[in-house]
Amino acid sequence: MGITYNEQNRTFMLRAADSLYAIAIVDEGYLCHAYYGKNVADEDLTYLLRLDENPFVPSKNNRDRACFLDATYLEYPSFGIGDYRECAFRIIDENGFSATDLRYDSHRIFSGKPKLEGLPATFADENQAQTLEITLKDKRTSLYVTLRYSTFENLPVIARSVSVENKGCVNIHLNSIMSACVDFDEDDYDMITLYGSWARERTASRVPLHHGKQLVDSARGESSHQYNPFFVLCSKNADEETGDAYGFSLVYSGNFKALCEVSQHNSTRAMLGINPLDFEWLLEPNARFDAPEAILVYSDCGLGKMSRTYHDLYREHLIRSKYKYSPRPILINNWEATYFNFDDKKLLDIAKQSAELGIEMLVMDDGWFGHRDSDNSSLGDWFVYESKIKCGLKNLVDEVNALGMKFGIWFEPEMVSPDSELFREHPDWAIQVPDMDMTLCREQYVLDFSRKDVRDCIYGRLKDILKSANIEYVKWDMNRQLTEVGSAMLKANCQRELWHRYVLGVYDMMERLVTDFPDLLLENCSGGGARFDPGMLYYSPQIWCSDDTDAIERLRIQYGTSLCYPPSAMGAHVSVCPNHTSGRWAPFKTRGIVAMAGTFGYELDITKLSDEDKQCVKEQIADYKKYNKLMICGDQYRLGNVNSDRSFDAWIFVSKDKSQAILSVVQIDSRISTHSRRIKISGLDENAFYKNNEDGSVLSGKALKYCGINIKGLYGDFAAKTIYFTKCDN
């Protein structure tokens, strides 16, 4: 770790573990990006900017007619001064002008990492991080743009954020303020993004870059099922262990844009931040705007190291919950067991049977409030539905506790049903455009969380419920996206702020929740995994991965998710077969192995399980107790790629000291039963020996990696197994 500034060549060198990021001030104060990649010695890297070549001519008075700034590697390109690639910064001033010319003004380097007011962000103390702030100034408007870069001890990570302050005396409208921009000299990269839909979230897609712009985004008000605020630029040869990989991840839960542009000069501009589409922010004199944080990771050892870096960073420096490194209570959720059709007696039947098998927490899902018997009513009326929970919530929770189990509850705080007391009293609390029909989706509207009065009311209701009984877990759901985006409280010139103000409102609510209930286990959810983003991880150590609980489909979803997010954050449950979403059948054992690569739990009517499956539940719980710590604290190595090879999937969790590991293998396409599958195992200490606890054999870490082991006995559709390895003497 180390950030330095060299006065002579006016270069900032940001060293993060074995990576280096270099920025130079050139010519008339333009800030240029010189290098990002493997660390090198302290040398002058400004030659990489081709300062001596035509067409590098940032100076205003000496521009080549054809080039302007198109060939310059700008660190934070603004609109309107001749860089015709995607820009990071754009305004409109009171006179309607949009050009800004950002030049170096000042900088400071300090220990630690400042907070971002009202926004989730990575954190570190004075000994763990160092920060560089570079302030740029637009002379005409007196706008000051501060670029912030933090490096962390031992991690190849750069955390970037941007703030703008209006020190002029007129109003400015901010139209675009991206969180990170990096210009690469080459274009021979692949771009990996995560796409999907409901029940198919975060499927990895890898395509070669091409000339022009390629992007993923969201304009739905949440990070979305469709694309994740994350992408990778990697060399063509990059796989799990080799090649360059640059990860870009945005700590934000609203509209985003993630873009790569290959220019006429075959360079690549990568950019990430709030989606400028329909975004506007009024900056009055002396006002400031903070854009969310972007996390850049560089790996010289392929995708595996990149992912493990994100996992370490997010576990250590983003997730705040006391649960982040501790096994979560094994829960059973009644959603797929009952949907809306339950009462207190049914829940207690499920709880009794669950307690006998060793399950530790009952989660009461959607349908316990107002008069909710289907999805067409009561959101907003967070009062117990007494004809369903006849014994009262406190008694129900007490009875569950008496069985030795914890109790959790579902909320969807951001929503309101047209059929609700709340909506009848406050129709203006829903997001809407006057004189325009409001779009109904899942029979509900979105509350205007930019309004403090709305948040106060909903938070009060949540808090009353949580205080009324011993509730130790909350599932926070969000089941529709935003339409007709307008607020009854915002002035015309601030209406476009609602997208971002809504997200800030959600963050404010979650912050209140985790502050008032510090021991609460919060699980985020959004119609499955539509808000699986780092912003949410700041408040909740786990997020429901997908409504698709089919173990085989989950392989692909969990593979894509693991590119950026730690397995300990992936909500994953065992459900019944045929699976409610896919109709597929997979062995109970396999369902457990796949769910155990996430938070693990059950989502089925346990009272209806066969004795054989109940026995399997007991075995799974015993395995969870034995291995879960290893899974949530260890390093994950992906050994298969279910995107490109649909014949099997495999992964291993290795303890940080490499003394133990648990391997999981799932067969997708069956093989001739006499011919075992060979799997090469990475992540172990190559110079040590390991005992295979399935057959007692001992092999070196080197043999396990380069020769592999034969996985035997996987017979039948979707068979799976785990093998536990312990370090031993030869």
Ligand code: DGJ
């Ligand atoms: C969507 C969630 O993903 C499900 O798990 C469930 O909680 C339903 N919402 C309830 O409406």
